[in-house]
Amino acid sequence: MLSAAKMLLGQKCVLQCLKHIRLYRGFHSSGSPYNSTAIKKQNEIFEKEKQRQLSLVKRIEKIRVNHLGPNDECSLIMNKYLSTPYHVAMHFNEIYTKRSVMAVVNGQPWHMLQPLVEDCDLRFLTMKEEEPDEVNRVFWRSSAHMLGALLLDAFKESITVVPVRAPDIPYMIGCFAYDVNLSIQWEPTRQELTSLKRLAYQLSEKKIPFERLVIRKEVAEEIFADNVYKKHHLENVNTERVTLFRLGQFIDINDGPMVTDTGFMVPFNYSITKVHSIDDYLLPNSKLSRFQGVALPSDFECHHTAWSVIEHKAKNPVLLDLKPDFDNKYLPDEAEAAS
Incomplete structure (x- = not known):
């Protein structure tokens, strides 16, 4: 009787382990089908336009x-x-x-x-200005963009990850976020959140630059031809030029500015704290996944106890800026725009 009970317990343990392994295998170093095609195309167009603009400087x-x-x-x-x-x-x-x-x-x-x-x-x-509002916004904006970049590489090939947008969440709230459309309904385990944190650590260590490029609207439409959310954004922005930022292979529409590179985020203190569903503002009967996180600038140190309190606060679901507001958008300066 005891042996049978032990055997049953062992089987339950194995099943539980397999369950976690399957969830853990949701992560992968290569991208989804959307990524492997669209992302390559986006970067080719981005790089071509970047080189074209450089070639305009004749002397x-x-x-x-x-x-x-x-x-x-x-x-x-x-x-x-x-x-x-x-x-x-x-x-x-x-x-x-x-x-x-x-x-x-x-x-x-x-x-x-x-x-x-x-x-x-x-x-x-620097991050230690007497009036830090502007630099805090820059750091938060950059951290959210970095979150979008790591999500592109986080899932296995069978899971489609479509970048949506970085919601405008004031830094006083205590977290930044990035919204994506996942092809699955996903509630991560603690182990999986740790895996995301590991990816963030790797990005921080590599000190990847945040590249800025101002392009014509029609070029942006070509770059984001496979992303319905970006196409919707471009259709509703009343400007002839669009500002893009690229981090690694991840390209997004963002006015900026951002920090120089990912080295401005402390590797051990960049955490993904919450993943929750919000209504899809564009596609009916669909849900978006909002990933929330918190990060520490490299100019600061934080005791692990204090950091735990900061992380705990960032776990509260934030339901601000659930859809884009196109009424008051920044227009890139004519002097820096491509001809």
């Missing part, structure tokens, strides 16, 4: 960049349409390149890898 023109700040104030001669704030930072020391979250150019927020287009006053902002 090198010089501009004067006045660096403002508490230290190292000076004027530098840089290359118009080629030099970026990051290149300016390289003229000083490593602290500027490692800690500068963004630049402010002639009073405007500026991505660190965004080419400079005219004589300008420039200053760098």
Whole structure:
């Protein structure tokens, strides 16, 4: 009788283990059928357009960049349409390149890898500004974009992952998010959330740059021809030009700015805390999966007890910005747009 009970218990354990193995095998290093075709095409068009814009710079023109700040104030001669704030930072020391979250150019927020287009006053902002609202928004925005990037590579080939959007969630709420359309209804286990965190760790360690590109609307329509959500976005945005950001192979519509690279996120302190369903604003009788997360900037340290409290807060389902609002969209500056 005891042996039979042990055998039954053993069978239950095996079944439970197999159950978790099947769920765990939902993760894979290669993309879904949508990804393997559409993502390759998107990157080919993105790269072609990037090279086309570079080819428009027929001769090198010089501009004067006045660096403002508490230290190292000076004027530098840089290359118009080629030099970026990051290149300016390289003229000083490593602290500027490692800690500068963004630049402010002639009073405007500026991505660190965004080419400079005219004589300008420039200053760098770090995560430790006295008024941190702008840099906090940049960090949160970048963390959400990174979440979208890792989700593309997270699932096995039989599961389709269609990127939808990064909802505009104020950083004061305590989490960022990215919405996707999954071909399955999925409630992750703790082990699977840990697997996602492992992918985030790898992205952070690689210090992958956030590339910015302003393109004509028709080029964006070509890039996102296979994504119904992006097509809907482009149809409802009243602008001739669109700003894209690329992280690895992941391309999304985003006004930015973002941080320079994924090294600005502490590898051990980037967590996916909650996955829950929300109504699909575009497809009837469909659901979207909202992935929520929280991250720590590399300029800060956090005790594991305090971090646990932050993670716990980020587990609360956030039901803000459930569909895009096209009424007040940023229009890229004419001077930096492609002809």
